[in-house]
Amino acid sequence: MEIPSGEIRLAGERILSEFPMLEHFNRSNSKAFENIAKTVKACADYGRRHILPVALRLDEKLKDEHDYFPWELVRAALPYRLLSLIIPKIVGGQGGLAVLFSLAMEELCAYCPGVGNIIGAHALGIAPLLVCGSITYWEKILREIVCEEKKGNPVLMAAAVTEPSAGTDVEEPNFLKTARLTMSAKKVKGGYVLNGRKCFISNGSVAKYIVLCSATDKSRPLETWTTFIIQKGMDGFTVPRVEIKMGQRVCPAAELSFEDCFVPEENVLSFEGTGMQPGTLLLLAASRAPVGAIATGIARGAYEWFLRWANKSRNGVKPASRQRVQMALAEMKTRIQVSRWTYLNAAMSFDSSMGRAMSSTLLRSLGLIPDSIRTSEIYLNLFNSRLGKRVSGSILSLYAREDEITRALAFASLAKAVGGDTAMHVTSLALEQLGSDICEERLWIEKAFRDAKLTQIYEGTNQLNMLTLFAAEIGKNLRVEMGKLKERHV
Amino acid sequence: MGLGDELLTEEERAILETVSQFRKKELENVALEIDETPEPEKISDLFKSAASIGMCSCLSCASGGASAGLSELTLGLREIAYASPGFAVLILSHNVALLALEHTSKDADLGAFGRGEKRAAFAASILKGEGTLEAGIVPGGWNADVIVFHVFDDAFVYPVEKTDARLKLEKIENPLGFRASLPARAWLSVAQHVEGGTEISSEFSETLQCALLLGLASVASGITRRALDVSHSYAKERYQGGDYIIGHEQMRIYLAEMALGIQISDAAIQHAKDVWMKRGQALSACKAAKCAASRFAMSSALNGVQIHGGYGYMRDYGTERLMREAKYCQSYPKAEQEELLDIVGIFPERVASQRAAGRDLCKGGF
Numbered sequence: 001m002e003i004p005s006g007e008i009r010l011a012g013e014r015i016l017s018e019f020p021m022l023e024h025f026n027r028s029n030s031k032a033f034e035n036i037a038k039t040v041k042a043c044a045d046y047g048r049r050h051i052l053p054v055a056l057r058l059d060e061k062l063k064d065e066h067d068y069f070p071w072e073l074v075r076a077a078l079p080y081r082l083l084s085l086i087i088p089k090i091v092g093g094q095g096g097l098a099v100l101f102s103l104a105m106e107e108l109c110a111y112c113p114g115v116g117n118i119i120g121a122h123a124l125g126i127a128p129l130l131v132c133g134s135i136t137y138w139e140k141i142l143r144e145i146v147c148e149e150k151k152g153n154p155v156l157m158a159a160a161v162t163e164p165s166a167g168t169d170v171e172e173p174n175f176l177k178t179a180r181l182t183m184s185a186k187k188v189k190g191g192y193v194l195n196g197r198k199c200f201i202s203n204g205s206v207a208k209y210i211v212l213c214s215a216t217d218k219s220r221p222l223e224t225w226t227t228f229i230i231q232k233g234m235d236g237f238t239v240p241r242v243e244i245k246m247g248q249r250v251c252p253a254a255e256l257s258f259e260d261c262f263v264p265e266e267n268v269l270s271f272e273g274t275g276m277q278p279g280t281l282l283l284l285a286a287s288r289a290p291v292g293a294i295a296t297g298i299a300r301g302a303y304e305w306f307l308r309w310a311n312k313s314r315n316g317v318k319p320a321s322r323q324r325v326q327m328a329l330a331e332m333k334t335r336i337q338v339s340r341w342t343y344l345n346a347a348m349s350f351d352s353s354m355g356r357a358m359s360s361t362l363l364r365s366l367g368l369i370p371d372s373i374r375t376s377e378i379y380l381n382l383f384n385s386r387l388g389k390r391v392s393g394s395i396l397s398l399y400a401r402e403d404e405i406t407r408a409l410a411f412a413s414l415a416k417a418v419g420g421d422t423a424m425h426v427t428s429l430a431l432e433q434l435g436s437d438i439c440e441e442r443l444w445i446e447k448a449f450r451d452a453k454l455t456q457i458y459e460g461t462n463q464l465n466m467l468t469l470f471a472a473e474i475g476k477n478l479r480v481e482m483g484k485l486k487e488r489h490v
Numbered sequence: 491m492g493l494g495d496e497l498l499t500e501e502e503r504a505i506l507e508t509v510s511q512f513r514k515k516e517l518e519n520v521a522l523e524i525d526e527t528p529e530p531e532k533i534s535d536l537f538k539s540a541a542s543i544g545m546c547s548c549l550s551c552a553s554g555g556a557s558a559g560l561s562e563l564t565l566g567l568r569e570i571a572y573a574s575p576g577f578a579v580l581i582l583s584h585n586v587a588l589l590a591l592e593h594t595s596k597d598a599d600l601g602a603f604g605r606g607e608k609r610a611a612f613a614a615s616i617l618k619g620e621g622t623l624e625a626g627i628v629p630g631g632w633n634a635d636v637i638v639f640h641v642f643d644d645a646f647v648y649p650v651e652k653t654d655a656r657l658k659l660e661k662i663e664n665p666l667g668f669r670a671s672l673p674a675r676a677w678l679s680v681a682q683h684v685e686g687g688t689e690i691s692s693e694f695s696e697t698l699q700c701a702l703l704l705g706l707a708s709v710a711s712g713i714t715r716r717a718l719d720v721s722h723s724y725a726k727e728r729y730q731g732g733d734y735i736i737g738h739e740q741m742r743i744y745l746a747e748m749a750l751g752i753q754i755s756d757a758a759i760q761h762a763k764d765v766w767m768k769r770g771q772a773l774s775a776c777k778a779a780k781c782a783a784s785r786f787a788m789s790s791a792l793n794g795v796q797i798h799g800g801y802g803y804m805r806d807y808g809t810e811r812l813m814r815e816a817k818y819c820q821s822y823p824k825a826e827q828e829e830l831l832d833i834v835g836i837f838p839e840r841v842a843s844q845r846a847a848g849r850d851l852c853k854g855g856f
Contacts, residue, residue: 060664167799168730178732200800246803246810253804315618324827424792431666431817435825436614436626438662438675446666449817453795453810454803461799463740 001079003041011044012037015103021344025099036100042080043104047111050076055112055250059447062249067242069206069252073115074154082108083154084146086123086130088358090367091138092146097355098286098347102293106340109297110304113451114250116294118156121202121251124287125157128211128227131282131354132270133392135366135383137229139374141209158207160198160230160256161280167200170213171284171460172468173276176222183258185214185226187272191265192216192228194236194258200458204254205239208232212256213275225275229267236261247450266384270393278397278405284468285350285405288412288459292343292419295455296336299419299426302448303332306430309441319433328433332426339415339422346411353408357399410472413465416455420462423452492715494756502561508543509569517573524670525576525811530633533672534609536577537584541606545570545581549589549701550604560763563701564708571712575815576629576670578712579822582705583629583671587612587638590647590698594688608635612702613676614823615639623648623678627822631674632661639678642699646687648678656680667818696773702823703776704762710783710819711755713812717787717794718748720809724798735797744793751786758782777829784826787816 015037016023026033050073058070077083086101087093094100101123108116126145129137141157148155161170169179183196194214204210210230215221230237241255270279307329310320319325357363366374373379382388427449434442456462498506516539524532540546548562563585571578587610588603602608611634613625623639631637637657639648650657658677665673680686722745725736735741758779766772791812795802802809820826 063664162800165729172731175731180729244805246805246814253800315616324825324831328827428788428817432821432826435821435828436823438626449666450814453792453813456796457799457803461796463796 001042001045001081003038003045007041008034008038011041015040019103019340019344021341021348022099035094035096036103039085039094039096039100039104040107043082043107046077046080046082047108051108051111051115055115056443056447058112059114059249066244066249067205067252070115070250071154071206073250074118074156075152077119078149078152078154081149082119083122083149083156084142085119086126087142087146088130088138088363090363091143093142095358097351097358098289099344099351102290102343102347105290105293106297106300106343109294110301112250113294113298113301113448113455114248116297117202117248117251120290120294121159122157122207123290124159124283125203125207125209125211127283127286128159128269128279130358131286131396132227132274132279133357133389133396134269135388135392136266136380137269139380139383141229143375155209156203156207158201158203158210159283160201160204160210160212162198162200164197164199164255168461168464171280172464173222173281175464176225176276179221181215181218181221183214184218185216185228185263187216188262191267192226192263194228194230194261194263196258198256198258200243200253201256202251202253202458204256205242205252210256211269213280216272222276224273225280226272227269227275227279228263229269230261230263234261234263246453247447248454270389271386278402281409282354282400282405284460285409285412286354288409288416288465289343289346289350291455291459292339292346292412292415292417295416295419295423295452296339296343298423298448298452298455299332299336299339302423302427302430302445302452303329303336305441305444305448306332306433309434309437309439309445312439314437325433328429332429335422335426339419342411342418343415346408346415349404349411350408353400353404354396357396360395360399362395406472406476410469413460413468413472416459417462417465417469420452420456423448423455427452492752494753498565502565505562506565506569509545509566512539512543512545513569513573517570517577521574521577521670522805522808522811524574526669526805528576528670528672530672533577533580533633533670537580537609538606540570540577540581541604546584546606547588547604548585550592550600560704560766563705564759564763567705567708568712568715571709571815572716574670575709575713575812575819576668578709579668579706579818580630580671582702582709583612583631584610584634586698586701586705587634587636587649589701590638590640590690591636591649593694594647594649594690603636610634610636610638611674612698613637613639613678614702615641615676615678617641617644618677621679621681623680625676627662627665627668627818628674628676629668629671629822631659631676632672637676637678639676640695640698643692643695645689645692645695647690647698648680648687650678650686656686665818667815668822693771696771700762700766700772700776703773703780703829704759704766706819706822707755707759707762707776707779707783710780710787710816711752711759713787713816713819714748714751714755714783714790717790717809717812718745718752721745721748721794721797724801730799741797744797748786748790748793751783751790755779755783755786774833777833781826781829781833784816784819788813788820791816 084093085096089095145155166179169175185192185194212228212230216224236259238257239254240257243253430445545566549559567578611630613628615623615625618624656679660675662673728735762775762779765775795809798809801807
């Protein structure tokens with residue numbers, strides 16, 4: 001959908017007024033900034049035209065029909081190209097990274113976090129293909145998503161990590177060592193046989209492709225944690241259950257069941273045993289800032305509805321004329337702004353390392369190769385061979401150094417925790433102020449309150465994120481930090 | 491017997507045991523259902539069962555005096571709220587309304603209300619302009635036979651039959667909390683402010699408010715207890731991060747904070763009850779108890795969901811319900827900040843009156 005340049009410029013000005021940190025983007029890479037402005041504008045248009053009129057009704061409908069999925073709403077997102085936001089340009093996507101995607105998430109989630117989470121979970125499924133540098137699957141899957149998006153057919157993705165008895169454990173290397181896993185992948189001739197269950201998988205019941213992590217040896221989960229690509233309809237793969245959630249209901253959380261499900265060797269992303277390091281850690285470094293943005297969007301949405309309430313006269317008095325309401329509004333605004341800074345800081349940190357890899361000359365030069373060659377079997381097999389995987393992995397590690405990723409993960413974990421707490425605090429505060437007033441604004445704020453709690457839980461509970469931050473930023477450098485303190489105190 | 495119940499009297503223990511039996515036998519197995527799809531018939535049956543153990547006439551003159559009534563109200567509601575805070579609030583609303591009905595229509599036979607054959611609901615209202623009383627949330631309002639409107643600090647109560655043409659009711663569809671109370675939004679048109687109203691003293695207005703607030707504090711205490719028990723059980727079973735959850739220090743701190751919340755809530759409720767019994771006026775103490783207990787209920791429910799992780803967010807596990815109910819405890823009947831301002835507003839008057847009476851402020855307490 002073409003957005004007039006004047007509207008993009010206005011959107012850009014609005015972003016800069018709210019995110020002064022992005023000024024350098026505008027100066028150093030005005031084209032990238034224009035892309036961000038265009039995306040935010042597209043999300044705002046989609047939100048206003050398509051989400052706003054149906055969000056409350058859908059939430060209500062899904063309370064009773066929890067396995068309903070609003071395909072019509074997803075189809076309406078296709079002209080805005082929201083399914084290809086982070087897909088590399090060389091396969092026809094928007095080429096966005098964490099900054100662009102985070103801002104898009106905030107905008108969408110201010111309207112409805114459930115809808116935002118459909119796009120977010122889809123991107124979470126795409127991200128492993130990017131961070132593992134799986135060129136073959138860029139051509140096979142990401143190109144399909146882009147082509148179908150242009151034709152008006154949504155192809156969704158999902159990522160399946162959580163297991164019924166291991167949630168937090170599968171998102172942290174040290175915890176994974178002792179995790180009680182139920183899912184297993186047994187090596188057989190030509191591939192692997194999967195058995196077990198995954199749970200709470202966002203988009204799990206509607207995705208065509210699912211990126212799934214499992215140990216190939218449950219006695220050594222960390223060393224054998226492996227990432228597979230699962231396709232809907234594979235023998236032995238079923239979706240027995242869609243959960244009934246308190247909030248974010250539009251995005252289904254499904255249980256996935258595997259009974260002797262054969263997955264061919266070529267469906268292994270990167271190599272066996274690389275699922276956690278670098279796989280999941282890179283993925284979390286990429287995804288936690290956008291989750292912080294989702295939470296910030298929820299807080300912003302609640303703030304905007306609350307502001308509307310505060311400016312409506314009741315018995316001749318506007319609540320906004322009361323000091324307690326003014327203080328509440330100011331506190332909400334403060335928290336939202338702090339939350340924005342933290343997620344943007346994390347997203348910029350990630351983009352500065354992975355961004356270099358994604359825009360490297362070598363990767364860009366692949367785009368010069370004609371499509372007919374890039375989609376040929378020889379080309380795809382070359383990049384999916386051991387040599388091909390090693391080469392693309394080396395390119396990534398050249399640009400995205402381990403220490404940079406660790407730092408990006410620490411910032412991302414901080415952003416996620418701050419965002420989740422902000423969303424809960426702001427929605428909670430707004431409801432407290434409303435008292436017993438039953439009004440339209442209340443319906444939105446109550447929904448935001450229910451939606452917000454999930455942001456403290458998914459993508460690793462906030463407590464895990466805090467421990468990750470400690471390990472990456474404080475614990476690792478404890479001796480150095482203590483040494484510095486000693487110098488200062490003496 | 492639970493945490494903080496060591497000092498209960500024999501009479502109070504008996505009350506708790508009776509209501510506990512009702513909770514376990516009749517309420518626990520339907521608590522999720524009446525929160526999700528509150529069928530009026532189901533609620534009516536439960537209401538009659540609650541009436542059979544005296545829970546629908548706690549504050550009635552016939553129930554054995556105010557002391558027993560208060561204990562019934564607070565301990566009973568706490569125990570019912572442990573299973574269903576929404577249903578507990580329905581019982582509370584009925585009891586406060588019945589108290590007003592007894593006070594204002596002394597000759598009428600109100601036995602049917604005590605037996606659970608009829609239901610009353612209390613509408614904490616605001617005066618909208620000169621001609622309408624409006625109540626945003628009336629727990630039990632949708633299916634009540636009589637609704638009692640009252641603007642706190644006003645000199646009138648307005649009991650109205652459900653069929654009264656001046657009454658307008660609107661069912662609140664899928665509220666965040668109090669679903670099992672079948673809440674409604676209600677308006678009563680009174681051409682003139684006093685039309686159809688019965689005059690009451692300011693002391694009785696305060697009594698109604700105290701009963702409502704003390705009841706809400708008890709409901710909140712029930713939520714905190716539930717949050718602690720289910721979280722504690724889960725933390726002992728769930729293995730995470732190389733240990734059972736309860737083995738992690740931070741998780742134990744969350745549980746300890748819940749236990750602290752129970753102790754402080756109960757102490758605040760007991761203090762308010764004591765002040766009420768001794769002085770007859772306890773509005774600031776009741777407001778303080780309600781604010782404290784509902785805050786702890788909120789934080790305990792939030793931490794309870796957090797301890798349960800993804801399972802806490804899913805309906806079938808019942809923990810998310812506590813969080814929704816706690817939020818309504820916090821913001822009903824009016825914004826928590828307004829309650830706090832009221833406490834501060836009352837305090838200077840008390841200081842002034844105590845000074846005038848020559849009392850030692852330091853000994854008087856709050």
